[in-house]
Amino acid sequence: MVKTVIIEEHGGPEKFKIVDWPVGEPGPGEIRIRHHACGLNFIDVYQRTGLYPMQLPHAMGMEGAGVVEAVGEGVTHLKVGDRAAYAAMPPGAYCEARVMPAAQVCPLPDEISFEEGAAMMLKGLTTQYLFHRTTPLKAGDTVLFQAAAGGVGLLACQWAKSEGITLIGTASTDEKCDLALEHGAAHCINYDEVEDWPAKVRELTGGAGVDVVMDAVGADTFEGSLNCLKPLGMMISFGNASGPVPPFSLATLGAKGSLKITRPTLFTHIAKHEDCQEMARMLFGKVASGAVKIRIDQAFTLDNVADAHRALEARLTTGQTVLTV
Template identity: 75%
Template sequence: MQQTARTVVIYEHGGPEVLKIEDRPLGGPGPGEVRIRHHTCGLNFIDIYQRIGLYPMDLPHALGMEAAGVIEAVGEGVTHLEHGQRAAYAAAPAGAYSAARVMPAAQVCPLPDGISFDAAAAMMLKGMTVEYLFHRTTPLKRGDTVLFHAAAGGVGLIACQWAKSEGITLIGTAGTDEKCSLAQFNGAAHCINYRTEDFVERVTEITGGKGVDVVMDSIGADTFNGSLNCLKPLGMMISFGNASGSVPLIDIGMLAKKGSLKITRPTLFTHLADHAVCQAMARRLFGKVEGGEVKIHIDQRFPLDQVADAQRALETRQTTGSTVLEP
């Protein structure tokens, strides 16, 4: 009798109502693949972007980019994983919202015994995002100042702790005083409530008119222009998400007028495409967590059957820290 696995699938783009749960066939891994049984699945904004069609995909398609569990079977040519091993990943193609799946092995990472499945599923995509923002996008050094939007979210709380561990001053933004307090508790030097304060004015005040070295902006349309105005001359704008919609078109000459600014739009999956880089990024993240420099906050849990509610909560910014799904 053929095995199946409960899996979240979309047949059309749209709101949370398009999310369907069905039993999908589960075969054995082919060359370069593994079959992994999930203990916990992660929830991320990229899942919403794929659901609504901002990041197009061929339909029907399973959703989810992040999970942790146990390797059930290993295909030919896979040498870094073995049957029964604990593992976690943030990887394409989508399909992590499931009880189990067969997938390419290259971006699946051996999971240290000291890190729980829950923590791993909550941190792989978010933590490796912080890793590339701080170590692979533009040189950052102790004493630099960074403006980080959505500082109380899953990526943000990791970034606050990461910055503090490396002597980087992080100025966060968040939408409530409670979220600002959470960001500061986790290492943000300052946090600005963007609903009650003008974040550009506050950044100018905090930096004594100098501006910040780097902006890390996952919000997009609502914050993009203001973010540019927070940079010091020769500063770097890292736009890495679109939570409020796509950023507006810009006149590249504006970057010169504002002080020879630099801008980039990186993605995590460009970095993860290289197997060796992916594994190195994961090891650095695991080291931060095992060393106690970064603690993973799981503030919301949903059973897989309630995935639509989970996505609504994330989409409407009703969450803090990370959210996980339990298959």
Template identity: 80%
Template sequence: MARTVIIESHGGPEVLKLADRPVGDPGPGEVRIRHHACGLNFIDIYQRSGLYPMQLPAALGMEAAGVVEAVGEGVAHLRPGDRAAYAAMPPGAYAEARVMPAAQVCPLPDGISFEEGAAMMLKGMTVQYLFHRTVPLKAGDTVLFHAAAGGVGLIACQWAKSEGITLIATAGTDEKCALALAHGAAHAINYTIEDFPARVRDLTGGRGVDAVMDSVGAATFDRSLDCLRPLGMMISFGNASGPVPPVNLGVLSAKGSLQLTRPTLFTHIARREDCQTMARTLFGKVTSGAVKIVIDQRFPLAEVAAAHRALESRATTGATVLIP
């Protein structure tokens, strides 16, 4: 048996329940992993609230790190006793232990702690696909990154600096702007007191940025289009403020033949080979020191509702982990 966080109905943090669930043995292509730390992400909130509907009852959580206890037939890249971390479907990472598909479970280097592993997989591989698989960015390019003081954002700030990419950060307080700057952002904009499209135009000499990376959604989408250069790429990869309303494609034409995409990490890591390669790139960034994983909040698994409230209220910086 393993303590597991489940929901039996969609709603607020109060629907989160801790239940004892049987774990069992892994079948073909599966692995059993005992978690030492579990990651917290906005997608967990979307699933809990019903923005991303789930078949109920359902377990929550998309990333974790721990030790492999058993592997099923056909699993060659992991062995019992291996340290491992993952971001993967299906949900169920808020648990002491679980059985799950092995393809997206990755061997965790000894130089990376379990807490770092749990805090970095979904967020770090998201940054990897944003910078390497969504648009061909190169040294000298400029990007606008919203919510830059969060878990994904602080990795993105460091990643951009390590590759010679100018990152303009936005955040909701001066303190969060300072945090983004301390982690490699070239510029930071407090969007609560500044007109961020006007400031972006000033910072880029009127040209605009090559790409916008936006996990905020409804509150920032329209004005983000005004930050792009002609032929620039709008990457909407989350909806912390709510989903983006339907888009008139003619607006993209009028604003400079802009490009628009709504990617998801789970498309990029669907193939085992792609996932393992992306993870190795991320691990290399971390073990080299180019990217440091910032964990500013830790909650016991039993206090998962408090963790959700903190994330939803924008009271967190960096990453948050749950400790089983």
């Protein structure tokens, strides 16, 4: 039995329960991992509230890092004693230990700490697919990144700079804008002070607009994001922090310059074992080289998971947040 955070019904952070949960031996294609730290992500909020419904009761959390304790039949890329990290389905990372599918669990290099591993996998693999698996991007291109001081945002600022891509960020305070600039954003717009921020983006791009928008804010920024794109530009809507994007007419994309739009999820990109491991190797390489630094600004104990969710939903966090086990 291990300490585990579950929900029995959807709702607010008060719905979390910390229980003793059974953990057994791994079956074929599975491992048992003993966590040192777990990650906190907005998808956890969506699952807790029911925006992404789950069959209940269910353990929570999508990301963790620790040591492999046992390996099931057929698992060849991990062995007992290996350091490992993952972002993977099904939920269940908010715990001391768990049995889980091995395919998306990745060997963690020694130079990367467990806390960094737990903080980086979901957001880092998301950053990897945004820049390398969604639409072609090359040095000299321009990207608008909404909420650039958030967990994915600070990684994206660094990733863009490392590849010669100009990133224009947005954030809700001057302090968050400064943080994005420190991490490699070329410009950052405080959209609480600049009412017509799409016009500012146009100004910064000499009237042309950006090649790609990466937007996980959702409803509040969607229309403005479309207005920032140059003709034939790509809108990547990859989250709903302010609520789901409302229905809109596809004709809008034609009227605004034959725009393209996609709504990707990480779990499609990492569904194949080989793809996931390759993406992780690129991410680990960026971190090990120093091109991307993992900034952990908040840490909560597993017992204080409700406080961690309240801080995340109130937009009181910057960088990455971990739960210590």
